[in-house]
Amino acid sequence: MCGIVGVFYKGEAGEGPVGQVLTRMCDQLFRRGPDSAGVALYGPPLEDGLVVRVDLERPDAEDASADVVAAAGLVTTVQGSGRVSRSLRLLVADDADGKLADVIEERVPGVRVFSVGRAMEIVKDLGMACDINERFGLDAFRGTHGIGHTRMATESRVDIAHSHPFWARPFPDIAVVHNGQITNYHKLRRRLEQKGHRFATENDSEAIAVYIADRLEAGGSLDEALRATIDDLDGTFAYLISTAGGIGLARDRFATKPLLYAENDEMVVLASEEISIRAVFPDPALVPRELQAKEVRWWLK
Amino acid sequence: MAEVTAATIDASGKETRDVNRAIRQAAEEGATEIHVRNPAGRHSFGVALTGELHVVLEGPTGWYTGGMNGGPTIVIHGNTGWAVGECMMSGRLEVHGHAGSGTAASIRGGLVYVEGDTGARAGISMKGGALVVGGSVGYMSGFMMQAGTIVVCGDAADGLGDSMYEGTIYVGGEIASLGADAEVKDLIDEDRTLLETTLAEFGIDASSRDFTKVRSGRRLWNFSAREPELWASAL
Numbered sequence: 029m030c031g032i033v034g035v036f037y038k039g040e041a042g043e044g045p046v047g048q049v050l051t052r053m054c055d056q057l058f059r060r061g062p063d064s065a066g067v068a069l070y071g072p073p074l075e076d077g078l079v080v081r082v083d084l085e086r087p088d089a090e091d092a093s094a095d096v097v098a099a100a101g102l103v104t105t106v107q108g109s110g111r112v113s114r115s116l117r118l119l120v121a122d123d124a125d126g127k128l129a130d131v132i133e134e135r136v137p138g139v140r141v142f143s144v145g146r147a148m149e150i151v152k153d154l155g156m157a158c159d160i161n162e163r164f165g166l167d168a169f170r171g172t173h174g175i176g177h178t179r180m181a182t183e184s185r186v187d188i189a190h191s192h193p194f195w196a197r198p199f200p201d202i203a204v205v206h207n208g209q210i211t212n213y214h215k216l217r218r219r220l221e222q223k224g225h226r227f228a229t230e231n232d233s234e235a236i237a238v239y240i241a242d243r244l245e246a247g248g249s250l251d252e253a254l255r256a257t258i259d260d261l262d263g264t265f266a267y268l269i270s271t272a273g274g275i276g277l278a279r280d281r282f283a284t285k286p287l288l289y290a291e292n293d294e295m296v297v298l299a300s301e302e303i304s305i306r307a308v309f310p311d312p313a314l315v316p317r318e319l320q321a322k323e324v325r326w327w328l329k
Numbered sequence: 330m331a332e333v334t335a336a337t338i339d340a341s342g343k344e345t346r347d348v349n350r351a352i353r354q355a356a357e358e359g360a361t362e363i364h365v366r367n368p369a370g371r372h373s374f375g376v377a378l379t380g381e382l383h384v385v386l387e388g389p390t391g392w393y394t395g396g397m398n399g400g401p402t403i404v405i406h407g408n409t410g411w412a413v414g415e416c417m418m419s420g421r422l423e424v425h426g427h428a429g430s431g432t433a434a435s436i437r438g439g440l441v442y443v444e445g446d447t448g449a450r451a452g453i454s455m456k457g458g459a460l461v462v463g464g465s466v467g468y469m470s471g472f473m474m475q476a477g478t479i480v481v482c483g484d485a486a487d488g489l490g491d492s493m494y495e496g497t498i499y500v501g502g503e504i505a506s507l508g509a510d511a512e513v514k515d516l517i518d519e520d521r522t523l524l525e526t527t528l529a530e531f532g533i534d535a536s537s538r539d540f541t542k543v544r545s546g547r548r549l550w551n552f553s554a555r556e557p558e559l560w561a562s563a564l
Contacts, residue, residue, distance in 0.1 A: 283430060283449035283468045286411060302370035302410055303391045310369070312388070316408060318429050318448040320486060321468035 029180045030192075030207040031057025032287070034268045034298035036173040036275045036327045042294065046070070047161065047169030049308055050176035053297075054157035056304040060207075061180035064191035065160050066152025068203035068270055069174040073147040077107060078200060080118040080128065081149045083188060086138045089114055099135035103128055113163045115151055126198035140189055140228075145201035147172070147272050152191040172329065173275055175268045175298075177205035183213075184231045193270075196237035197228050199245065201272035206233035207285045207300060211263035236261065240269050240276075254278045254324040266319070268298060276326035283321035290316040296327050333383075336360035340374070341367040348374060356382050372410065375403050392429070395422045398439075411448070414441045417458065430467065433460040436477070442531060449486070452479045455496060461527060469508060471498045471543070480527055482538060492563050493545045499524060501538030509563040512546040 033053040037044050050067045058065075071079070080100070084092040093111050096118070100106050103124035110117050116139075124131065129141035143150035149169075153160045157178060161167060177192035184190045196202035210216065213232035216239060221227070225238050236257065243253035254269070254276045265280045266287035277298065279287055289298045290305055292314055299305050302316050319325070336355035340348045348365060352375060355363050362383040368374055372391035375384045375398070382401035386394065389407030399418035408426040412434050419438040430448035433441040438458040443451075446464035453470075455477040465483030474493040484502035491508020498511075499520070507513070520542055524535040548556060549563055 281468075286429065286448075301391060302389055302408060303372070304370075306370035306389060312407070315426070316389075317427060317446075318467070321449055 029060040031060035031178040031300045031304065032175070032192075032205045032207050032266065032268055032298070033057065033177075033300070033304055034173070034175040034205075034270070034275050034277075034296075036296040036298075038294055038296070038327070040329065042329075043072070043170055043172050044295070045167070045169070046171040046174040047166030050174050051157040051161035051166055052308050053299055053304040054176045054178045056307045057178045057300055058156055060300060061178040062156070063179045063181050063186045064152060064154045064188065065157035065176070065178045066150065066191050066193055067157075067160075067166065067174055067176040068143065068148055068150045068193040068195075068205075069166070069169050069171050070147040070201075070270065070272065071149065071169065071171040073272060074119075077119055077121050078123055078144055078146055079149055080120055080123075080132075080144050081142045081151060082116040082118065082132060083140045083142055083152075084111070084114045084116055084138075085140060085188060092116075092136060092139055095136040096132055096139055099132045100128060102135070103131050112165050114153075115164050117149065123198065123200065129198060141197075143195045143203065144198070145272065148195075148201045148203060148270070150193055150195055150203060152177075152193065153188055154186070154191070173270065175203065175205045175270045175275060183209055184229065190229050190231045192233060194229070194231065194234040194237045196234075196241035197226070199238075199241035202237060202241045202244070202269070204233055204237035204240070204267055204269050206236055206265055206267040207287075208264035208266060208280065210235060210261055210265065212261070213263075216261070232263075233267070236265070236267055237269065244271070250274075250276045250326050250328065251324065254326060258322050258324065266300070271328075274326060274328035276324070277319070278324045279319045279321060281322050283319075287319045288316040289319065289325065290314045333362050334360045335362045335364065337364045337366060339366045340371065341369065345371060345373050349376060352378065352384060356380065368405075368407075370408075370410070375401070389426065398422075408445075413443075414439075417441065419458075427464070432462075432466075433458070436460070444531075446483065451481075452477070452498075455479070459527065461531065463531065463533065465502065471496070471511075472508065474498070478523070478527075480524065482528070482533055490543045490545070492549055493543075494550070495545060498543040499540045500543065501535075501540050504541060504543070507543065509559060510546045510549045511543050514542045514544050516540060516542050 105121035108119040193203040210232040264284040266285035392410040395403035396415040402421040411429040412431040414422040415434040417436040427445035432447040432451040449467035451466040451470040469488035471490040474496040479498040482501040488508040490511030
């Protein structure tokens with residue numbers, strides 16, 4: 029099953045409590061996926077430098093933080109750092125030509141880099157979204173948009189690294205949440221690996237993020253990339269892809285997985301089920317619509 | 330006429346099964362019209378009910394609303410999710426909003442009316458009864474339909490009536506494409522009368538639309554090695 033959610037505040041100045049909204053929406057979908065939950069949140073984009081989210085999957089979190097800061101310092105300038113529970117947030121000057129995440133993980137065993145971007149921060153963990161919100165203090169996070177996921181594992185392990193959202197590593201600011209199974213995953217992954225891309229996990233959903241990032245890097249538009257997935261991805265899918273600019277989505281040709289969107293002048297809300305939207309946005313004027321088979325949509329700043 | 334006794338149940342803060350129990354209990358205590366407030370998109374309200382009962386859901390509901398019913402009238406004021414009215418035996422279900430995928434899945438009788446659009450596979454495997462949609466239906470609606478009637482006032486997405494055995498689908502708008510073995514048939518006077526009487530009830534003038542009638546071509550009823558293409562395209 030799995031549940032996916034998203035929120036996008038329209039307009040240049042549009043922003044809201046994305047951390048609180050997305051985790052509350054995820055909670056309503058916990059029956060669709062009780063294994064793990066996570067969010068990719070987009071704060072105000074940094075003018076200079078990047079924000080990095082690292083999961084310190086080690087009991088000695090304090091030492092691990094220092095090790096990560098030291099490792100990052102080998103390839104870039106670390107401008108700041110802060111830790112909440114196992115989630116370490118770094119501000120760095122640059123990503124060392126896309127190598128920053130690799131350097132950190134090679135130097136500090138047991139830690140994982142979840143995201144790098146000007147605006148994007150990925151936080152995920154096992155269990156319910158409300159607990160994750162509390163553990164990592166996500167209520168305080170305000171931003172322009174974001175996506176979230178609550179997972180029922182079918183294709184790969186139940187662990188934090190295989191939880192959603194997946195960062196399109198090493199491309200800054202791109203992440204995916206996916207409900208479904210990509211049945212041509214191995215073929216797709218091989219094709220992307222032949223182009224020089226690398227994968228951080230064994231999860232099929234990660235390939236969607238890398239596939240789209242690859243197309244965007246080649247100069248294609250988000251619309252083109254989304255449309256291409258309808259034919260190039262086999263299997264069942266409803267997914268949300270987020271970039272620094274906004275959110276895109278696509279639904280497979282058989283309309284196997286549910287996905288709704290509701291839109292007004294201020295915002296767009298997306299969810300697998302209406303229950304998730306209603307819990308946070310009870311306004312009856314915000315009427316959700318189910319996407320049709322092969323439908324593609326996007327909202328960009 | 331029997332006296333209408335009303336009861337109101339507030340769903341907020343209650344478990345789904347407690348709301349359904351309260352509906353049943355109100356019915357047992359003689360209520361004939363039961364209102365459920367604040368359904369808030371939650372699943373499985375108003376299921377497995379029998380008898381002459383009128384249940385009004387005052388807001389959007391989630392999946393499986395009004396499923397497995399025999400007799401009652403269920404009215405939803407808002408959207409509803411997947412598989413609304415699934416396996417209904419008899420009675421009536423009205424959605425004053427849009428419906429999700431699998432609308433009226435496998436119903437054996439009764440009437441399901443959706444004022445707006447439905448998602449994919451509306452009327453999948455219908456075994457009787459009628460589905461009336463004021464708007465458009467999604468991908469592969471009427472899939473493996475075995476009996477009954479589907480009336481769509483708007484458009485139908487790809488694969489309409491795929492592998493249908495029996496039953497009739499009427500579409501007032503455009504059909505994106507027909508599914509395997511679904512065929513367009515000529516509309517006769519009986520069809521027009523049926524459409525007029527069925528739609529008049531919902532304030533829709535059947536003559537304002539040019540309905541297309543779709544039925545099974547019956548070529549999938551028995552396997553034929555002479556039609557490999559047809560069989561290759563059937564799911």
